[in-house]
Amino acid sequence: MKILAYERIEKPVLDALKAKHDVRFFKNIDTSTDPDFLNWLSKAEGIIGLDLTVNSELLDKAPNLRIVSNVSVGYNNLDIAALSKRNILATNTPGILTDTVADMAFGLILSTARRIPELDHYVKAGSWTESLTEEYYGTDVHHKKLGIIGMGRIGNAIAKRAHHGFDMDILYHSRTRKTDAEEAFNATYCSLNELLAKADFVCLITPLTKETTEMIGLKEFQQMKKSAIFINASRGKTIVEKDLIEALQSGEILAAGLDVFEQEPVEPNNKLLQMPNVVTLPHIGSSTRETELKMSELAAVNLEEGLNGRKPPNLINSVVWDAINQNGY
């Protein structure tokens, strides 16, 4: 079968797919003009990859497509309505990256609060020549209030670390109440306004949807404590980035830890990159060697299952499955 593979997919998985199928791998190309890509797209039955924007325009050029297998849990790059309209299956890779992303989010909490990257530079620059004064002190993490916006799989894993490892009080805001998290981590459900006003750390880990786009802007930053540390591990567009810059510049909040940006890769002149109280990562939440491999493997299973007429384990648009089973491909 003809497969279009798009960055990012791990090499052993790509090689295994190539052994079974007719696969072309694309990276760093303009997907609206590259002739090889467009030619392959016109024949492909399956797409596997991470960063490809799949919308109606692209689907118009893919008449044979039956499945799009995303190598990530977030699928804001896929227009699910457009895929479903054409009876094309869409899959993602939930679960296997949960602990890895939660570790990273906690890394951002610790490194912003304890100013680890900033002080690392200080030591390596040879500036540590005398006993330190309070201008270099950090903020405690343990026994503080952690506010989690989006208490899903990753939100729960962050709460687990915070509750059991750091004796933190957990507040959360989510679309629905999560009584499991309340029982397991003594978490308290509250409105977004209450969470913003009370949390010492505000951690955003929702999917990017119409409802969550720009959900945190200047008004929300102004509601936070002046000592609050804001962590974004979700997607860059869940916040208004210029408002975050303003909030940090005017002292509305203390610091921020960011794995995601409005534009990725981040522009070198982005003001956030000049701020010592901002810890940045290159959208690397799930990117450990182990987890990236597992994600590619799971995405390949989803792809194979779909192409072979079996229900993929991580199907997003089950309406397509129902339609296929009623009418056939």
Ligand SMILES: NC(=O)c1ccc[n+]([C@@H]2O[C@H](COP(=O)([O-])OP(=O)(O)OC[C@H]3O[C@@H](n4cnc5c(N)ncnc54)[C@H](O)[C@@H]3O)[C@@H](O)[C@H]2O)c1
């Ligand atoms: N930084 C990274 O590298 C990285 C890696 C993996 C996932 N993510 C992001 O994390 C997201 C969450 O992943 P997950 O596996 O925990 O997903 P999940 O579906 O298990 O959890 C998402 C939670 O967000 C809540 N939510 C959705 N819309 C909301 C809203 N408007 N207001 C409040 N809460 C809302 C849902 O109720 C759910 O509890 C992904 O969609 C992705 O965007 C980032």
